[in-house]
Amino acid sequence: MKKLTISGFIFVAMIATQPSVFAATIEQARTSLKNYGFVHCLDAAYQDSKQLDDDLAAASGAYHYMGRGAHFIQQDEDTLDVTHDPYQATEDFIVEAYPNTDAQTQSQGRKNPMIACLTIYNSSEYSAFIRGQDGYISNPEK
Template identity: 40%
Template sequence: MLAKDLSYAQSSFSFMGSGQHRIIQDEETFETKYDPYKAVRDYIQNESKKAIGHMKSGATSRSVGCLNVYHSTEFNHFISKQDSYIYN
């Protein structure tokens, strides 16, 4: 399932520091203030609930809904806002 894969990717990138995006933490408590990987995962999961995909057979599919979200203009706009968290 796409949501599970996204969760694994989010966890591995943020934990290992392999991603390009900064995770914002409170300097004293180390509480996560903003995690762009989690934000993307949450965005796709929340929006896919609204965008259930319909297959040719007439059945519904959450995976197709996730793909519909992934290919949407709104998702591209959301992703572009994450660029401010990229570090070099």
């Protein structure tokens, strides 16, 4: 009876941990499929790199504070020196993370920039960094 109880307990413990492991796998699978669609969309939309370069520059400007960005750039009231720029901080985060992000492809044998950028985009570190910028979101009620 004792063997059955211990074995049963181990079996129940293994089953109890499965949903969280399975949920993580489902979330990873969903993210991977979402990324696949994003990459395919870009591939279908851009036939030459000049158009991509122009659109990336325009999109960057649109998401900046002077475009539609919701974060403000903090300045010293007396000197007008920038004390915190969440957009520059985000660029700095990406520039630091990119070289350390593994994104090798077997077929190309080199780092794939799209995979590296998506890896950073989907990382918990990037999400935490973005949440850390919440104090600089413009409050329309002020």
